[in-house]
Amino acid sequence: MSNATAAAEVESPRLKRLLDEVRREGAPALDRFWRELAERGAPLVEPAPDAPGESTVTLVWREDRPVTGVYALLNRVTDKHLAPRGMMRRLDGTGLWYVSLRLPHGLRCSYRIHPFGPDDPHLTADGPRSGSSRGLPDDRVDPFNRHAAGPFGSMIELDGAPSLAEWITARGPAPGGRTDALNLTAADGTPYRLRRFVPATALDPTRESGLLVLCDGEQWFDRYDIVRAVGGAIEAGRIPPMAVVGVEAGADPAARMRQLGASRRFVDTLADEILPAVTAGLPRRPGPRQTVLCGQSLGGLTALAAALWRPDAFGTVLAHSASTWWRPGMTARPQAPAPAADTWLYEQAAAAPMTGVRVRMDVGSNEGFMVGDLRTLHTLMASRGFDASLNVYTGGHDFCCWAAALMNGLTGLT
Secondary structure (H helix, E strand, O other): OOOOOOHHHOOOHHHHHHHHHHHHHOHHHHHHHHHHHHHHOOOEEEEOOOOOOEEEEEEEEEOOOOOOEEEEEEOOOOOHHHHHHHEOEEOOOOOEEEEEEEEEOOOEEEEEEEEEOOOOOOEEOOEEOOOOOOOOOOOEOOOOOOOOOOOOOOEEEOOOOOOOHHHHOOOOOOOOEEEEEEEEEOOOOOEEEEEEEEEHHHHOOOOOOEEEEEEOHHHHHHHOOHHHHHHHHHHOOOOOOEEEEEEOOOOOHHHHHHHHOOOHHHHHHHHHHHHHHHHOOOOOOOOHHHEEEEEEOHHHHHHHHHHHHOOOOOOEEEEEOOOOOOOOOOOOOOOOOOOHHHOHHHHHHHHOOOOOOEEEEEEEOOOOHHHHHHHHHHHHHHHHOOEEEEEEEOOOOOHHHHHHHHHHHHHOOO
8 A cells, every 4th residue: 555645646636635744744633634624523525526426525533643554334335245435545745544435425434443553353455354344453533433332433424314303412301201121931931031121101090102123222311312212202202202222132143143033033022022021010001003123134034024924013114224135044144145036025014914003124235235125025015015215324233323213214104
């Protein structure tokens, strides 16, 4: 990787000016730029010439130790086979590393920055050695990004991206209500750890309240603060009153796949044992029509399966980036996905009786074959009379996208 950068090679107008300023003034020009960035925030977003639907987005990193290279990992933009797009370059004569990308309006994605040295076992000038972006060392947020300290870390948000107001806007005290955790051992002996938030509105016996059930509950409760987001949305009148229950899946990938790999046993346990347990103390138990099941990735697969298998328990499912590649017996994602009409989900939807469950599917435009799979699934379900919709957002397999889709899905219940 060459460290020399000619002005003609720099796509960002602001960095072109900086390069000229550095050549004229030296270090003071660079110091001035860093102060400007600290005030305005990163990344740099500038118009893309001759592309009205895109912006030139430039990520920068301030060198704080000797490095051979820097990799900017943007969810489904520079990961996996696209990793070379995320390799940063040094601005000539400075300790500033950068990469500029043409990105579509409406995009939201999280990103991380990974500096590396010459003997790094994980990264080279061409990207991750293994082809996988997971578990890379020296994993950093962008300190100049205004969201870096928030629940989703560094984020790119371009014009037209769905609102994340309830998740990232500064809020006051925690919403009123009750938050607790429960341990439940199912009839088959499987232990479950459950998280629960019951807002004050759901404790009022004179008011009807719904129930939101979340797969990967530990993520939503501990990392993304679902209590404040949902509580704030209820108080603002954006979504109807509802209690929230999270079913923990744990950190072990194999255990998570056993739970969320469209397990009939898990779906039945959820409907027949977990729902009664978590609603037992409510003044008014939500009925199936007021019960929403939401999941992402494998959890999205489980939500769709539940819509087909247990319409008596769930009135709405929100399925985000559902793992269309899965079928029974799998222990890992296959190298080559099946054609869209041959997926297990398609087979289930083709054979299942039509139900009245509202099915709301979301998938990112950058998620490859899953977009086509879910378009095919949606066409089938709609043709059979299911109340099904599909939204393709501009983004990837990313919690910051799923959080917006979750709130939009709940808003649609009003």
